[in-house]
Amino acid sequence: MHGDMIIRITKYYRILHKLKSLGLERVFANNLGDAAGVNATVVRKDFSLLKIIGQKRGGYEIDNLIASLDKILGKDKPQEAIIVGCGRIGGALMRYRGFASDGIKIVAGLDINTHVCDEQECPIPIYPLEQLEEIVKKKNIQVAILTVPEQEASDLFRRLCEAGVRGFLNFTPIGLKASKDEEDKHIIIHNVNIALELEQIFYELNISDNHML
Amino acid sequence: MHGDMIIRITKYYRILHKLKSLGLERVFANNLGDAAGVNATVVRKDFSLLKIIGQKRGGYEIDNLIASLDKILGKDKPQEAIIVGCGRIGGALMRYRGFASDGIKIVAGLDINTHVCDEQECPIPIYPLEQLEEIVKKKNIQVAILTVPEQEASDLFRRLCEAGVRGFLNFTPIGLKASKDEEDKHIIIHNVNIALELEQIFYELNISDNHML
DNA sequence: TTTATTAAGTGAAACTGTTCACATTAACTA
DNA sequence: TAGTTAATGTGAACAGTTTCACTTAATAAA
Incomplete structure (x- = not known):
């Protein structure tokens, strides 16, 4: 249960929503890392730990990511x-x-x-x-x-x-x-x-x- | 500059003032640790790093400690x-x-x-x-x-x-x-x-x- | 005195989290 | 189709903290 991971996840979550509203469909660990102020490897490690998989060379699908994080953050419940x-x-x-x-x-x-x-x-x-x-x-x-x-x-x-x-x-x-x-x-x-x-x-x-x- | 040390120092500082107002004159790393929610060794390591020395078996003098922390926390300036x-x-x-x-x-x-x-x-x-x-x-x-x-x-x-x-x-x-x-x-x-x-x-x-x- | 005890002080081990280096896979290019 | 590139995925090295185990010094007791 990496301590700071929770904070990072909520950051990713916000960034993803902003990117989605801009019309983007996929995102790279690199960009997400830049926006969240962390190394790209950290992003990949986080997602790896959360069983979120991306596509080699294709990055991560924003909709999938948001859906996963929704569940992880408990956004599916009130x-x-x-x-x-x-x-x-x-x-x-x-x-x-x-x-x-x-x-x-x-x-x-x-x-x-x-x-x-x-x-x-x-x-x-x-x-x-x-x-x-x-x-x-x-x-x-x-x-x-x-x-x-x-x-x-x-x-x-x-x-x-x-x-x-x-x-x-x-x-x-x-x-x-x-x-x-x-x-x-x-x-x-x-x-x-x-x-x-x-x-x-x-x-x-x-x-x-x-x-x- | 150990990241969480700052937070701990401010906690020690508050606890020390409370202890002082209770009339105590000396404090042990153990008690301070309990109050701050950390291990006694952490307290000693922190003080050691800050060049604050206690007395073998006698603990730390609260007044000295507060004076040291005053300076470290910049309380001597407005x-x-x-x-x-x-x-x-x-x-x-x-x-x-x-x-x-x-x-x-x-x-x-x-x-x-x-x-x-x-x-x-x-x-x-x-x-x-x-x-x-x-x-x-x-x-x-x-x-x-x-x-x-x-x-x-x-x-x-x-x-x-x-x-x-x-x-x-x-x-x-x-x-x-x-x-x-x-x-x-x-x-x-x-x-x-x-x-x-x-x-x-x-x-x-x-x-x-x-x-x- | 001598012995026992208490708590500071600290080097070393253990642990945690981060970064590096590289293998892997998918897509593009010629 | 073979070769190149771009990105993920991850074991291993690394760095920073925390904890452990032990030494040291001061006090108390016998």
Whole structure:
């Protein structure tokens, strides 16, 4: 399970859709590699691993590729998520239009205050936090975006886990960990820590400066 | 420059501050590793590489450690950034209070509409986009957060580069690349692609399901 | 003191991911 | 049809990280 492969696959997927919309029918590992910023061999190795075969000298058929990646990325099933915490960032994400083009649908928001989002601007319903378990089970939610204040993060994480959510996009600075008493193996957590990203940038600039002199 | 080391350092840094606020004076590689989710040997290797030395049997002195990491992370210099594009996400970030505790200060916003942010809620001034170059140079800005619509991303990125910005936190789905005609080496770009993160989560859930049966 | 213990420090092994080099196959060319 | 070219496919070399196993130093205990 090569770590970065997932990221590359999603990149390939986007590039392929763009190429298709341009009218192309086949693509070479070389071009795909250039567009994704990786070596052509990496592309071939990835596809080889995924049992996707191309044609010697003819490259890969874009339609076939997209169909394969659709399946690998789970695009054949509905990709639905909820947003827990509809404050500043959560609210911004509720109004974000970019998910639809990736086949992702935000089906509900959860918040203490159910009126944080004005109806016309965002047509996604917002429910009170008490209904969390009910909503998750009724709508069979697998993925949650966690955009709540820091101090509520681990509590809500636990509740969501217990309700059956298995994928988390965590915007809180808390490092969430699946507890060992549950079968922790199948909980996927991605952390987006904006302050941490900035810190890294400052660090990298700093060492790049130091190396120069 | 070991890739993930930077991320680990910032994690250590946060943990150390928490431990310090709890009154601890020394810390062992083992504990730090547990908290950061890595092996104790990794911690020691990291510190060894950074010329940070501990005491055999006594662990590391937290104050010393923090002081060292302060310098390594560039916390001895002011860490200032601007937000370019004060729409939904940019606006949310302007009102985000978490930066200050990490020593990061957002000193200005740039937007077509200079009245997107109501004064009382966010005390950071917002300037029109035309003043971008002026602001960057006057305030000697090194880092910019890019939260503009997709189609304006690469144009603004270029303008920011030319004005002297060297670090970017890019929230647009565009994959920014430093052009080769400039000395591209010293431009640091971090991409935060929320839709892509979600896609990865769905993918990982998908393969985890497939592996189970 | 001497002995035992604890944790840092580090060379070497093991592992992971990337790149190279080349075999393979399909299409084009003469 | 034979030869050339262009691209895939993959074993092997390589590089970078992580982990292991061991040494070293400091403290505590006997």
